[in-house]
Amino acid sequence: MRLCWEDRCLEVVRGDITAQDGFDAVVNAANKELAPGGGVAGAIHRAAGPGLWEECRGLGGCATGEAKISGGHDLPNPHVIHTVGPVYGQDEPAAELLAASYHNSLLRAEEAGLASVAFPALSTGAFGYPMAEAAEVAVRTLLATLPDLQSVKRVALVLRGIRDWETHRDVAARVGEEMGWAPME
Numbered sequence: 001m002r003l004c005w006e007d008r009c010l011e012v013v014r015g016d017i018t019a020q021d022g023f024d025a026v027v028n029a030a031n032k033e034l035a036p037g038g039g040v041a042g043a044i045h046r047a048a049g050p051g052l053w054e055e056c057r058g059l060g061g062c063a064t065g066e067a068k069i070s071g072g073h074d075l076p077n078p079h080v081i082h083t084v085g086p087v088y089g090q091d092e093p094a095a096e097l098l099a100a101s102y103h104n105s106l107l108r109a110e111e112a113g114l115a116s117v118a119f120p121a122l123s124t125g126a127f128g129y130p131m132a133e134a135a136e137v138a139v140r141t142l143l144a145t146l147p148d149l150q151s152v153k154r155v156a157l158v159l160r161g162i163r164d165w166e167t168h169r170d171v172a173a174r175v176g177e178e179m180g181w182a183p184m185e
Helices: 039-048 050-057 094-111 131-148 162-179
Strands: 002-005 008-014 025-029 067-071 079-083 116-119 154-159 182-184
Touching (some): 008 131, 008 162, 025 039, 039 050, 067 094, 131 162, 154 162, 162 182
Parallel strands (some): 008 154, 116 154
Antiparallel strands (some): 002 008, 067 079
8 A cells, every 4th residue: 555645655565674675774663772682673683684783882772762873784775774662551652752753763764865764563562552553653653744854755664464564554544545645556
């Protein structure tokens, strides 16, 4: 599924975030140390190789809702944008912090002059954010931020599981219509 507004597009796709070779950057659902871990962070670090962790150690960690950028190392993408989403039920206000993770990730991409970014569903794994609530925050934030950017034109939400993809697709269709984005297939 794809939503477009002028020359900006948001795609909702099923796939593996580490295999998104058509994007300038993938977003890492990072921990505060930017260290290898489980879930998306573990998968990205494994696919990128040890050079990613070497670079991340020099970035000084990352606060919840913030984002930092590094090289892509052995990934098919030149860059990785690391963001720390909120732990649901612990980091408050959760929705604002999750929105900040998406927004600040796009700002790092814009500052680097990137044209395309692929996101996983931030905070929905070990951090426990309910998928439907997270999808609502993600889609609304991305659609609200994209029109204000100059370089970033293409964003994707990459979901591994069918239910996660269906949830994001349905939220994107509804929110896109509310916000005036045209569906493209």
